[in-house]
Amino acid sequence: MFLNSVVIVLREVLEAAVLVSALLALARTVHLGQRWLWLALPLAAIGVALYASFLAVITDALDGAGQEVLNASLQAGVYLLLLPILVLACSAEGRRQWLTLLMTLAITCAIVRECAEIHIYVRAFAALGEHAAAVWAGSALGMGIGISAGVLVYGALRAVPQRWALPACCATLALIGAGMIMQATMLLEQVDWLPDQAPLWDSSTLLSEQSFVGELLYAVLGYEATPGPLQVSLYVGCLLLAGIALWWGSTGRAKHAVLD
């Protein structure tokens, strides 16, 4: 039970922690502060509690597709919020309230998506009494390792030379966002809203998704050992769109600089 709790909590925390770390590094780079994080945490806590309380209703909604559609919407929401975040972060001055608002919403969506499952697991299995200590201790350790991995990502992004700091943060966020879109499509395949296609390749023997490196790459790059053509094309499309957002933001900044 202890080891199982470590694994479950680590897997979920890792994804949220990596996104929080990349956004923290971005905020530091553009001197935004951390107000968005302190706003997002209580919002996410409310979201997680609501999600867990209404999961039975959510699951049965939309002819049994509710859980997947909500999860896919939260993940797609993170990507769609990251696009204007990239534009605003690159266009520097002004619109700080918008950046704060968008980052608050993105983190809230990510934490609700990833942490609702932890809440459901811990609440159910810690209540069994005999395993309570193992569940709590394992969960705490899993959370600790996940947050440490996030600190590692933050440290790596902050270690990038100043000139490349902003592009590095933006590229990391684009990869995380594209990975989330890819995961969202798989959820929609699960309820037959999208057709399930034969995988283009199988790299599970090279790098298992269940290994720690596989999980970390899943969190950062959306690593998937057996992606279908739809996933690969959406992933590439999302990265291209993020690239356009970055380019648009930075040319806006160039114009702004000229006008000044």
Add this chain to the structure above:
Amino acid sequence: MSSFCRYLSVTLCLLVVNAAQAATPVIELEIRDHLFIPEEISIPANTKVKLVVYNRDATPEEFESYELNREKVILGGNKANIFIGPLAPGVYPFFGEFNPRTAQGRVVVE
């Protein structure tokens, strides 16, 4: 005439959708005492199948499979629909993420 054509096309679409849904085989399995029953299910190759998983335990479980790219939380006493396939022949393991030591199963595609 045009409204008739529209009516006909809508009816045909509905028929096709119904036929597609009716043609999807349904396989039921249970989670009981943190075990999947049956633990092995066989499905034909290149066919989409709807799994209906009943969680008979009081505790929640998460149906999870890396090979099938599936994950779904099923609360205690509830059921969940999970579509899989079309799949190539092979063995695709799945497990209950909340009780992986006991809740293990596999889809055999033939």
